[in-house]
Structure formats: C-alpha cells, structure tokens
Amino acid sequence: MTGSDAPRGVLRPQGAAGRFSLDQRQPDPALEPLVEFYWHVRWDLCGQAPYDQKVLSHPNVHLVFEEPRAAVYGVDRGLFVRRLEARGQVLGVKFRPGGFRAFWGRPVQELADRVLPATEVFGPAVERTSRQILSLSGEDTMVMAGLADAFLLARLPAIDPQAAEVAAMVETATGDHTLVRVEQLAERHGVSVRTLQRLFAEYVGAGPKWVLRRARLHEAAQRAEDASVDWSALATDLGYADQAHLSRDFTAVVGLPPTHYARS
Known part of the structure; x- marks a missing residue:
C-alpha cells in the first residue's frame, strides 16, 4: 500500500506505506446488499518495532477473522488504533451501513465502541472458518474471500x-x-x-x-x-x-x- 492509494480514514498513509499490504475483494453477488467488501491486511515486521496504525473509522460494522479469535467490531466513534507486530494477517468483512442489522437481530447501536467475540453472534462455527482462512497463504485473498462468502451465505438472513x-x-x-x-x-x-x-x-x-x-x-x-x-x-x-x-x-x-x- 502506498500513501496515495490508502483508503480514506487511514491516518499517516505515507508512514504506513511498506509496513503492511491491503487487498480488497467483492463478495458474492447475493451478499452485496449487506456486505460492501472484504479486506485483507498482512504484515511482516519481524526484527522491527511494532507499528500502531490509526484509523478514523467509518459508520460500518466489521467481522474480522483474526488471532486469537474472530471478532465483531461495532462502529468506533473515537479513533481506532491497531498495533501490528511480528508477522500476521487478518481478513475483514465490511458490512454496509445497516447491513449487519439482519445478522445481529437487535439495534446496532448496542455495538457502538465495542468489540465482541464473533461466536456471540455467529456461534462456534465462526472459529472453524477463521482457522481455515488464517491457515492460508497471504497470497490467497480470493480463496479467503470464498470461504467468507460460504460462511455468510449459509446464514444469509432475509433482506430488510x-x-x-x-x-x-x-x-x-x-x-x-x-x-x-x-x-x-x-x-x-x-x-x-x-x-x-x-x-x-x-x-x-x-x-x-x-x-x-x-x-x-x-x-x-x-x-x-x-x-x-x-x-x-x-x-x-x-x-x-x-x-x-x-x-x-x-x-x-x-x-x-x-x-x-x-x-x-
């Protein structure tokens, strides 16, 4: 990722350049009314100091497949800070504004400024999918997105x-x-x-x-x-x-x- 192609909201994009890579994939067409896109971040800072990436969050809920467990991130109304260290990767699902309500089944305001274990929303199966996704090579974003597609399609709620x-x-x-x-x-x-x-x-x-x-x-x-x-x-x-x-x-x-x- 270079400073010029950093997504809106990523602060200090010039400083972030070279510290991590960011890729995006579109969801299955059946999920497009609910999911904006998948985002895949990977980094290798072995032998380097940890890096804190700051983000001005958007009005979106995210499901993130990550270590040590998958999590649901509500809208962060402050400044989101993610520490990157050693080597790793995450795959995120960026739901459209309003798109997570059908999965959550309750007012989305209850998730504001909160991070929940994804199992509280999707049950234990989400951890199996998370392990599958994170076991893949960092180059396999398309395969990861396919696994996320399959997981969400199997739980596709009625469109509101x-x-x-x-x-x-x-x-x-x-x-x-x-x-x-x-x-x-x-x-x-x-x-x-x-x-x-x-x-x-x-x-x-x-x-x-x-x-x-x-x-x-x-x-x-x-x-x-x-x-x-x-x-x-x-x-x-x-x-x-x-x-x-x-x-x-x-x-x-x-x-x-x-x-x-x-x-x-």
Missing part, C-alpha cells in the same frame, strides 16, 4: 428493505459535504429528524450527527496530506463556522490540530 434505505441515507451524508446539519439530511430523505435518529440507532450504530461530522473529518485528514492546504478555505468548504471550529473537531478525535498533523 429498510436497511437499503438507511444505507442510502448514510451515502448521502458521507458523499455530500454541503450537508452539515441533521435537519438537512432528514429533509433530503423526506423523514423527520426523530425518525432519522431512530433509524441510525437501529441500523447504523452511530447517530446522523456523528456520521456527518466524521465525513468532514475524513475529508480534512485526506486534504491534510497536501502541505499547502488552505485551512480557512477548507473549513468553509466543509461547512464549519471557521477554521477554529474545524481545528477543535479534528483535535478532539485525532489528538492534534490539523495544521500540526499536516506538518508532522
């Missing part, structure tokens, strides 16, 4: 049409930076603010205000890779009252102001 509606709401919130208030998003989709908040709690796991704010921080972090960025203009572009407001939001999550992040 409301999940697709919520996914469209999240797509609007993350894709249109002119939307800065929850009221605007609710109006765009013809629902009340209360309905929007209820749907996000039930299906997404984070509120619409958080999703709107996180999308702006993703854009700010990506633009910060350009040392010549005009922060005042960017704050205006992203709907902030001023640069100081952008700086407060960014600092609260990332831990340092965007101007310092850009320079360091």
